[in-house]
Amino acid sequence: xxxxxxxxxxxxxxxxxxxxxxxxxxxxxxxxxxxxxxxxxxxxxxxxxxxxxxxxxxxxxxxxxxxxxxxxxxxxxxxxxxxxxxxxxxxxxxxxxxxxxxxxxx
Amino acid sequence: xxxxxxxxxxxxxxxxxxxxxxxxxxxxxxxxxxxxxxxxxxxxxxxxxxxxxxxxxxxxxxxxxxxxxxxxxxxxxxxxxxxxxxxxxxxxxxxxxxxxxxxxxxxxxxxxxxxxx
Numbered sequence: 001x002x003x004x005x006x007x008x009x010x011x012x013x014x015x016x017x018x019x020x021x022x023x024x025x026x027x028x029x030x031x032x033x034x035x036x037x038x039x040x041x042x043x044x045x046x047x048x049x050x051x052x053x054x055x056x057x058x059x060x061x062x063x064x065x066x067x068x069x070x071x072x073x074x075x076x077x078x079x080x081x082x083x084x085x086x087x088x089x090x091x092x093x094x095x096x097x098x099x100x101x102x103x104x105x106x
Numbered sequence: 107x108x109x110x111x112x113x114x115x116x117x118x119x120x121x122x123x124x125x126x127x128x129x130x131x132x133x134x135x136x137x138x139x140x141x142x143x144x145x146x147x148x149x150x151x152x153x154x155x156x157x158x159x160x161x162x163x164x165x166x167x168x169x170x171x172x173x174x175x176x177x178x179x180x181x182x183x184x185x186x187x188x189x190x191x192x193x194x195x196x197x198x199x200x201x202x203x204x205x206x207x208x209x210x211x212x213x214x215x216x217x218x219x220x221x222x223x
Contacts, residue, residue: 001169034209036153043202043216044153049209087153089209094166095143095155 002026002090004098012106019075021101023088028068032092035064035073038100039084047086048073078103108132110203110214118197118221124190128203128214129183136161136181141206144177144188146199147216154199158206159186193221 003026013019023033035048046055048064051071061076075082083105088098114126128142135142143158157167159177167175176189190197198221204210 036210038153043213044210045213046209046211049211053208055209055211089153089155091206091209094168095158095206097145097153097155100152 002029002093002096004088004090004096006086006088006098006101008101009099010102010104012104013078014106015078015080017078019073019078019082019103021073021075021086021103023066023071023073023098025069025071025090029090029092031067032090033064033066033071034089034091035062036087036089037082037084038087044087075103108205108212110205110212112201112203112214112217114201114217114219116218116220118193118219119223120194120221121192124188124193124197124219124221126188126201126203126217126219127185128187129185130205131184134181135179135184135186138162139207141166142179142186143204143206143210145202145204145210145213146197147202148196148199156188156190156201195221197221 005024007022031051036044038044052064085100085102109131111129118124141158144156159165174191179186200216202216203214205212
């Protein structure tokens with residue numbers, strides 16, 4: 001089973017700041033990594049698939065990068081609605097999700 | 107617009123079998139490009155993939171749950187289903203159904219299932 005580790009567990013930032021979230025896989029997932037956003041009481045929303053492709057309707061301030069075992073989700077300038085929990089997910093071997101990174105307001 | 111809706115009992119007794127159905131509207135489930143999956147989220151915790159299946163009925167399961175999971179698809183009703191046997195309190199969670207190809211791109215609203223006597 002491929003294990004995903006996300007860091008940091010919590011990221012405290014102010015609106016307008018840049019957020020950099022990390023996801024590391026226990027073995028290579030090639031480019032088969034996605035990112036989701038989940039707000040309290042809401043359904044997870046797909047942001048990025050296959051490392052760097054934005055899903056339909058996702059703003060350009062969200063971008064993804066990486067390959068193999070190390071991946072990054074970047075939010076270039078945080079908007080108030082971006083404060084949420086972010087999960088990464090791999091699909092090369094079954095599916096697994098990371099434990100999440102909470103982005104909260106500083 | 108594709109929509110998914112979970113249905114099933116909100117309360118299940120320990121040792122019994124949890125059964126959920128996902129009804130898909132706005133598009134045929136018989137589409138070879140997609141998989142149809144189940145994901146759960148215990149209260150206050152993260153997401154856990156349970157398993158997925160394609161429209162032909164081929165299944166792919168989380169190894170940690172495989173022995174307790176049964177999934178099926180009914181293309182005539184545009185539905186797919188999950189059964190999780192021998193449940194315990196640790197299985198209490200919000201259960202989501204979702205469509206996937208490159209990722210889980212469309213989700214149901216989720217249904218809370220509590221395991222308690």
